[in-house]
Amino acid sequence: xxxxxxxxxxxxxxxxxxxxxxxxxxxxxxxxxxxxxxxxxxxxxxxxxxxxxxxxxxxxxxxxxxxxxxxxxxxxxxxxxxxxxxxxxxxxxxxxxxxxxxxxxxxxxxxxxxxxxxxxxxxxxxxxxxxxxxxxxxxxxxxxxxxxxx
Amino acid sequence: xxxxxxxxxxxxxxxxxxxxxxxxxxxxxxxxxxxxxxxxxxxxxxxxxxxxxxxxxxxxxxxxxxxxxxxxxxxxxxxxxxxxxxxxxxxxxxxxxxxxxxxxxxxxxxxxxxxxxxxxxxxxxxxxxxxxxxxxxxxxxxxxxxxxxxxxxxxxxxxxxxxxxxxxxxxxxxxxxxxxxxxxxxxxxxxxxxxxxxxxxxxxxxxxxxxxxxxxxxxxxxxxxxx
Numbered sequence: 001x002x003x004x005x006x007x008x009x010x011x012x013x014x015x016x017x018x019x020x021x022x023x024x025x026x027x028x029x030x031x032x033x034x035x036x037x038x039x040x041x042x043x044x045x046x047x048x049x050x051x052x053x054x055x056x057x058x059x060x061x062x063x064x065x066x067x068x069x070x071x072x073x074x075x076x077x078x079x080x081x082x083x084x085x086x087x088x089x090x091x092x093x094x095x096x097x098x099x100x101x102x103x104x105x106x107x108x109x110x111x112x113x114x115x116x117x118x119x120x121x122x123x124x125x126x127x128x129x130x131x132x133x134x135x136x137x138x139x140x141x142x143x144x145x146x147x148x149x150x
Numbered sequence: 151x152x153x154x155x156x157x158x159x160x161x162x163x164x165x166x167x168x169x170x171x172x173x174x175x176x177x178x179x180x181x182x183x184x185x186x187x188x189x190x191x192x193x194x195x196x197x198x199x200x201x202x203x204x205x206x207x208x209x210x211x212x213x214x215x216x217x218x219x220x221x222x223x224x225x226x227x228x229x230x231x232x233x234x235x236x237x238x239x240x241x242x243x244x245x246x247x248x249x250x251x252x253x254x255x256x257x258x259x260x261x262x263x264x265x266x267x268x269x270x271x272x273x274x275x276x277x278x279x280x281x282x283x284x285x286x287x288x289x290x291x292x293x294x295x296x297x298x299x300x301x302x303x304x305x306x307x308x309x310x311x312x313x314x315x316x317x318x319x320x321x322x323x324x325x326x327x328x329x330x331x332x333x334x335x336x337x338x339x340x341x342x343x344x345x346x347x348x349x350x351x352x353x354x355x356x357x358x359x360x361x362x363x364x365x366x367x368x369x370x371x372x373x374x375x376x377x
Contacts, residue, residue, distance in 0.1 A: 003336070003376040004190050004231040010375075012173030019156050024181050024219045027164035030211055038158075040151045046273050053311075070275045070319075073311065075374045077191030078231070080322045080338035083266070083275065085197035094194075094203050104211075114154065122153045130157035138162060145158050146210065147151050147167040147180075148193045 007076050017122050028105075033143035035098075036108035037061075038133070041082075041089050041150040042072035042115035051115040056124040058133050061111040063092070070150075072116060077150050089150055108142045116149070155180035166210045168193045169222075179220040182213035187224075189231040189335035196229070197332040229335065237341035239328045250293040252351035253286050256320070263320055265327035275319045279312025285320055288313050289348060292355035301359045301369075310359070314352055314372035318342055321349065343377060353377060 027033055042051045044059040046067040051057075053073040061068065068090065070082050081088045092111070098104045112133050118125050137145065152174060155165040159181045167183040169175040170190055175183045186206060188195040196202040206225060213221045242258035244251065263282070267274045280288050284307065291304040292313075306313060322338040333341075342349035352372060359369035 003374060006376055007190060008171050008173070011171050012177075016174060016177045017153060018177065019179060022179055022181055022220045023156060023159040025159050025162055025164040026217060027214060030214055033164075038154060040154070050278055067271060067273045069273065069277075071278065073315070073371070075311075075315065075318070075371055076376075078189050078335050078339060079191060079275070079319060080325070080333045081189070081192040081197045081335065083319070083323050083338075084326055084332035087200070087203055088192050088194045088197040091194050091203055091207060094200065094207055097200070097204070098207065114151075116151070118153060125153045126157055130154055131161055133154075134158045134161035134163055137158075143164060144211075144214065145155075145163050145165045146207075147155055147165055149151050149168065149170050150191045150193065 003076075015120070027143045030104055030144070031102055032105045034106045034108050034141050035095055035104045035144045035146060036137050036140070036142045037090055037092060037095065037111040037146050037148060038114070038137075039090055039112075039148045039150075040114045040116040041070060041148065043068045043090055043113040044071050045069070054117055055115045056117050056119070056129055058112045058114045058129055060136075061090075061113055063107055063109050063111070066092075072150055074116070074150075082150075089148060091146075091148070095146075105143070108137065109140050110136070112137070152178035152180040152183075155183075164214060166213055168206070168210060172224075175222050181219045182216070182221045183223070184210045184213060185222065185224045187228045189229060192229075192335060195225075195227070231336045235334065235337055235340065236345050237325055237329065237333050237337040239325050239341050239345075241346055250290060250351075252293055252347040253289050255347045256286050256289050256317075259321065259324040262324040262327040266323045269327075274323060276316045276323065278315050279308035280316045282320065285317060289317060289351065293351055295358050296351060296354045301355075301362050301364050310368055311371045314356070317348060317352055321346060339374070343373065
C-alpha cells in the first residue's frame with residue numbers, strides 16, 4: 001500500500017467546507033483566453049518571503065520568474081519532482097508553448113501561489129485573500145485560472 | 151484549493167482545478183476539476199516529460215467546454231508512488247572518521263548539491279530554516295540528540311521541522327546530480343531515509359525527540375507521517 005494511498009484516505013476523510021451553490025463562469029473560447037496559474041504549492045521567488053506554516057496569504061509570481069522555491073511545510077509529498085522540473089507543479093513553460101501554438105490566447109503577466117493553509121471556517125480565503133487575489137487577476141485581464149496543488 | 155476555485159468563479163474567473171484527492175472534489179464540488187491520480191507533489195504527473203504534461207493540460211482545459219457544472223473528470227493514466235524502491239544513487243565513502251557518519255556524508259554531498267543548484271541558476275529550496283553552509287552543524291546537533299542530548303538544549307537554530315525540511319531537500323537536490331533521469335516518484339525520499347546516514351539520523355532524532363517528550367508537532371512533522 002503506497003503512502004499516497006494512505007494520505008489520500010486520510011485527507012479525504014477530514015472535515016471539508018461544503019458549498020451549497022457552485023458559481024460557474026463560461027469563458028470565451030480558449031484560444032482567446034488569458035490563462036493564469038494559481039498554485040497551492042507555496043511557491044515563491046527566491047527573492048520573496050517564504051510562508052509560515054499557517055500562512056493564508058499569497059505571493060505573486062511574474063510570468064518570467066523561474067527562480068521558484070518550494071515553500072510548502074508538509075513533508076507528505078514528493079519533492080524531487082519539483083526539484084527536477086518546475087513544470088511538474090507550475091506548468092508555466094507548457095502554457096508558453098500553448099500560447100505560441102495559439103491553443104490559448106495568452107499567458108497572464110502574473111500568477112499566484114498560496115500555501116495550502118486554511119482555517120476550519122476558510123474565512124480568510126473566502127472573504128479576504130481569495131477575493132483580493134481574484135481581483136488582481138481580473139485587473140490583469142485573466143479569463144481562466146488553472147489551479148495546481150502539490 | 152477547491153475553496154479558491156469557488157471564490158474565483160464567484161468573482162468572475164473561470165477555473166480548472168487539477169485535483170489530487172478525488173474525495174475532496176466529490177465533497178467540495180469545484181466548478182471544473184480533473185482528477186489526476188499521480189504521486190502527491192507531481193500534479194502534472196511526470197517531470198521533464200513535456201508531452202505528458204501537455205496531455206494533462208489538454209484534459210484539464212477540455213472541461214472548459216461544458217456549459218454548466220460542477221464538472222469532474224478523471225485523467226486516464228494512473229501513476230503509482232513507487233516508494234518501496236530507493237533511488238539507485240551512490241552515497242559517498244567515509245572521508246573524515248572524526249566526524250559523525252551523517253555529518254561526513256552531508257559534507258561529501260556538497261559538490262553534487264552545488265551542481266544541481268548551479269543548473270537552476272543558483273536557486274535551491276534549501277534555506278527555509280538553515281542556510282546551506284550551516285546544515286552540517288544542524289546535522290551534528292541531531293546526531294547529539296540521538297546520542298542522548300536533550301533536544302531543547304542542543305541549540306537548534308530554528309524549528310526542527312524546518313531544519314528537517316532543509317536537510318531532506320539538500321539530499322534530494324544532491325541526488326538529482328547523481329542521476330541522469332528524474333527520480334521515480336518517492337525514490338529520492340526512500341533513498342534519503344532508508345539508504346543515507348543523514349536521513350536515518352533525522353528519523354532517529356525524530357524518535358528520540360518523541361521519547362524525550364517533545365511536543366507532537368515539533369517531532370512528528372520532521373518526516374512524512376507514514377515514517
